Amino acid sequence: MASEYLKPQADKVKKTYNFATDAWADALENSERSVRYLNNDTWTSEEKSSAKTHGKPTLTYNIIVPIISTLQGNEQLNAKRAKFKPTTLEAVDLWNIVQDRWNLIVDEQEVEEKIQTAFVDALTTRMGGWIERSVDMTEEGYLDFNYRVINNMRIYPDPETRASDYKLKQCRWIIKEGWEPLDVIKQKYTIPPEDLKEEDGLEWYDELNEVFLRFQNQDYTDSANYDKENDRYKVLEMQERVFEKMVKVFDGTTYKVLTAQQYNKMRKKANLQKLMEFEDEAIRVTTIIPYFDNVLVMDKKLDLPVANFDVFPIFSYSHNIQINEQTSLVDLLIDVQDDVNKSKSQARDYVTQILSGGVFIDKREKEAIRKLKQKGNQPHQVYELNNPGAMPQQMPPGQMSPDILNSAENSYAYAMRVSMVNEAMRGETARSGESGVLFEQKVQRAAAAINPYFKNVSRLRKAIAEDYVDMFPYVYSEENRMLLVMESDNQMFAEKPINLVMGGQMVNDVRNLSIYVELDECNDNITQKEDNFNRLLALNNLVAQVNPAMIDLKTLVMNAPVHGKNNILQYMQQMEQAQAQAQQAAAQTEQTKQTIENAKVQRGMQLDDEKLNLEKVKTKIAAQEAAEKNQLLRGKEGTRDA
Helix, strand or coil: CCCHHHHHHHHHHHHHHHHHHHHCHHHHHHHHHHHHHHCCCCCCHHHHHHHHHCCCCCCCCCCHHHHHHHHHHHHHHCCEEEEEEECCHHHHHHHHHHHHHHHHHHHHCCHHHHHHHHHHHHHHCCCCEEEEEEEEECCCCCEEEEEEECCHHHEEECCCCECCCCCCCCCCEEEEEEEECHHHHHHHCCCCCCCCCHHHHHHHHHHHHHHHHHHHCCCCCCCCCEECCCCEEEEEEEEEEEEEEEEEEECCCCEEEEEHHHHHHHCCCCCCEEEEEEEEEEEEEEEEEHHHCCEEEEEEECCCCCCCCCEEEECCCCCCCEHHHCCCHHHHHHHHHHHHHHHHHHHHHHHHHHHHCCEECCCCCHHHHHHHHHHCCCCCCCCCCCCCCCCCEECCCCCCCHHHHHHHHHHHHHHHHHHCCCCCCCCCCCCCCCCHHHHHHHHHHHHHHCHHHHHHHHHHHHHHHHHHHHHHHHHCCCCCEEEEEECCCCCCEEEEEECEEECCEEECCCCCCCEEEEEEECCCCHHHHHHHHHHHHHHHHHHHHHCHHHCCHHHHHHHCCCCCHHHHHHHHHHHHHHHHHHHHHHHHHHHHHHHHHHHHHHHHHHHHHHHHHHHHHHHHHHHHHHHHHHHHHHHHHHHHHC
């Protein structure tokens, strides 16, 4: 291609892919064998052919599937789920939105079922299990999270990564191998790389189409990179952890963060004050099509708030060794499975030989001998003899060695020791005279033996949840967006606003989340829920002995491990609302009555005052009249005296 500066990056992807496939070759071959054993394909074609030639059985008693199923079932019963907690006062109003949105995503996308699939992949293969996170556009035009299980045989991480690095923070790169039809490739990669100049991008796109046409119009075959049967082409995506020098500057008005290249270019034209230098970490994604001369179809640095890969691993074991040197549980059980199959097959063959035995017969009986060799092991056979005086004689049966009978059982017992899945984990342990406490301790010790498997699943859950928190401000960045959530307390749907602009202020601003992730008992952890409910019931019974009115019936129903409790809770809520409304109406009625009574009393007091005032006026008038009368009388007496 003319844009030669693109070629080194494309060549880098192909060289890294070749290095990765070489580094993972043994693990990949071993993993393919483990998958066959899980699917009951334990005998090679050579072994089957040899056994058929010699009339030997090839039996398969699958001991791997029950062990895997037991581990998976116990993990589901005792699983812990991601819970989100605020670390600042500003995050208190947001953490429940983050939690409730996660509840909805987990439920709608069946994330837990996908984690269980990855768990089985990890137990089965050295390649581990992988969950992929993408950010896709919804039908409503919003970004949102999307989780899926990816083919663990087509992902090649940096082999120097340690298995204990479950967040892949020290992983330098990851290669994904995919297969796509040409029309899908053209549809997905029609936009030139964002970090190219416009003229270079257009030139790149024109040359891309030329490459497609050139390879399509010639008789070219590359079976390693082209699936002719399904008309698909190999697509290689490389995610690479890159570091770039950044410069924080002040232009007299605002603070800006520039790349070192941008700073060197702008500092001569603008009056920039250099404040500090730092190294920015990001993920660079490069995609090539090897069939089309390693043509580069995507090359961009992801503009994300954190430098996380979009895949999350889980392995059988978390030993601090390179991940391509990991082993798996099934890998440890393959030899034991072979011993069981061969022991059982050998025992079956011995039984067949003993039951059929050998026969003495006159060598002149050619036809009888032929039939005997052909169908001697089949019951109810009749052999016609020319010389009935020479009757066939059955050889005495042999004896089967006890070692053959015990070999398979010994192998099975060894499998239990290797996997650490014992009778207690399978629910087959019965009490043998010990107390309930000792029995419980016995079960707990059995659970502790397989806890490392479950710890790795918990690490996977935590890594996915922490990435969700990291990416939350980027995915849900729109202003005045309504998020559909599933509330944790009642498992009911609701809509909650984020980035709500009100009066120049932003309510529920998710741009600066301060939330951490911890693991807690999940809603579907039946064992834990039943135990918690029984303890809560016992506590309420104790409270009832003191004061029955203090029993919290609603809390009991909320924690009850039964289906349909949401309907009961909804009915109880309706009854509480109706009761509250009735109490409010009664309170209002009582208040009205009291108001009337107060008015009556006040009116009565007012009437009494009026009566008192009237009496005072009457008394005053009477006194005045009496004084006037007295004065008149005195006047009359004075006249008479005169």
